[in-house]
Amino acid sequence: MSQPTPDYSSKAPVLVTGATGYLAGWIVKRLLEEGKTVHAAVRDPSNKQKIAHLDEMAAELPGEIKYFKADLLDEGSFDEAMAGCEVVMHTASPFTSNITDPQRDLVDPAVKGTRNVLQSANRTDSVKRVVVTSSCAAIYGDAVDVSRSPGHVLTEEDWNTTSRLDHQAYAYSKVEAEKAAWEKAKAQDRWKLVTINPSLILGSGTAKTQTSESFNLVKQAGDGTFKMGVPKMEIGMVDVRDVAEAHLRAGYIEAAEGRHIVSNDTHDFLYICEVLRQKYGDKYPFAKGYLPKWLVWLIGPVANKALTREMVAKNVDHPWAADNTKSKRELGLTYHPVEPAIEAMFQQVLDAGLVKK
Numbered sequence: 001m002s003q004p005t006p007d008y009s010s011k012a013p014v015l016v017t018g019a020t021g022y023l024a025g026w027i028v029k030r031l032l033e034e035g036k037t038v039h040a041a042v043r044d045p046s047n048k049q050k051i052a053h054l055d056e057m058a059a060e061l062p063g064e065i066k067y068f069k070a071d072l073l074d075e076g077s078f079d080e081a082m083a084g085c086e087v088v089m090h091t092a093s094p095f096t097s098n099i100t101d102p103q104r105d106l107v108d109p110a111v112k113g114t115r116n117v118l119q120s121a122n123r124t125d126s127v128k129r130v131v132v133t134s135s136c137a138a139i140y141g142d143a144v145d146v147s148r149s150p151g152h153v154l155t156e157e158d159w160n161t162t163s164r165l166d167h168q169a170y171a172y173s174k175v176e177a178e179k180a181a182w183e184k185a186k187a188q189d190r191w192k193l194v195t196i197n198p199s200l201i202l203g204s205g206t207a208k209t210q211t212s213e214s215f216n217l218v219k220q221a222g223d224g225t226f227k228m229g230v231p232k233m234e235i236g237m238v239d240v241r242d243v244a245e246a247h248l249r250a251g252y253i254e255a256a257e258g259r260h261i262v263s264n265d266t267h268d269f270l271y272i273c274e275v276l277r278q279k280y281g282d283k284y285p286f287a288k289g290y291l292p293k294w295l296v297w298l299i300g301p302v303a304n305k306a307l308t309r310e311m312v313a314k315n316v317d318h319p320w321a322a323d324n325t326k327s328k329r330e331l332g333l334t335y336h337p338v339e340p341a342i343e344a345m346f347q348q349v350l351d352a353g354l355v356k357k
């Protein structure tokens with residue numbers, strides 16, 4: 001079967017929402033490499049420090065970048081940035097555990113923000129395709145859900161039906177946002193929606209400092225948080241460059257449609273620690289083994305507010321698997337191994353001084 005080929009020949013600009021983000025940095029880079037004019041929607045274009053890395057890329061690569069001020073919660077905010085664009089890549093959505101009110105801090109920006117961006121698409125005649133960064137979190141809520149999928153492997157047919165505002169709020173924000181996106185897409189017929197559903201994204205960022213929760217997780221591997229051991233929780237992992245490539249292909253392969261699981265290997269947090277110990281030895285307090293589930297259940301909620309008893313019961317010691325065949329077949333994606341991505345990411349955390357050497 002012939003490989004699906006992206007057609008990057010259009011001269012129309014492309015909008016990237018949340019262009020200051022971790023994943024978005026790599027998407028912008030790839031678009032600039034293809035000579036695209038990137039309309040970068042950011043919360044504060046006057047914050048030169050936050051966009052310096054994007055300016056540096058644009059100076060070296062064939063494409064160009066233009067900044068637009070936009071906030072997910074402001075209606076009509078993306079209209080100006082979208083003008084003239086044929087492809088929209090909607091990556092902006094909070095990915096953080098640093099929240100006090102899950103509705104206000106996660107769900108509203110994710111869901112209202114997605115509706116806002118798509119309402120702008122409805123008003124912008126040039127738009128032909130919208131690529132939304134969803135997540136595997138829109139496909140399943142807890143690892144125990146995987147056992148309910150045929151063959152115990154998640155596919156694009158699966159939807160997260162178990163997350164709630166008071167349980168896995170981030171996953172809830174992602175599934176509600178993706179549902180809102182499909183609802184808007186089905187109510188019109190000018191633009192096509194394609195979603196990318198990545199698992200845990202790993203690899204260095206294009207900016208020196210990063211706020212994505214991915215970095216927090218890798219930081220915790222070396223800062224002593226898990227020096228006594230880690231709960232056995234499996235998850236899919238993928239190199240950030242593969243997720244960025246998936247967005248480009250979803251945007252520019254004519255036949256691309258529907259949802260796409262973008263995930264390479266299934267591992268757990270101990271694996272991340274083992275990869276890092278191979279490289280850094282015992283210089284940092286990487287976990288050396290698993291904590292028993294009963295112990296995590298008992299002390300988890302005291303040690304970490306995200307480790308509720310429900311979270312432990314439904315995620316610790318449950319296998320995780322997802323089928324990435326569609327991403328290979330329809331987007332022509334090939335995956336980088338995740339180990340160098342883990343190392344590069346931890347090195348960036350060290351360079352940023354987030355873990356003491």
Ligand code: NAP
Pocket residue numbers: 017018019020021022023024042043044070071072073091092093094095109133134135136174197198199200201202211212213214
């Ligand atoms: P990130 O670096 O924190 O990026 C999030 C982006 O969203 C930032 O640019 C942020 O802008 C923007 N944003 C947040 N609230 C906003 C608002 N109210 N108005 C406008 N922009 C807002 O995280 P990331 O890991 O790259 O995540 C990017 C996307 O990938 C998200 O949709 C996330 O759910 C999805 N995803 C991530 C992973 C992962 O493992 N990292 C896995 C699956 C899916 P500021 O820079 O101004 O804060």
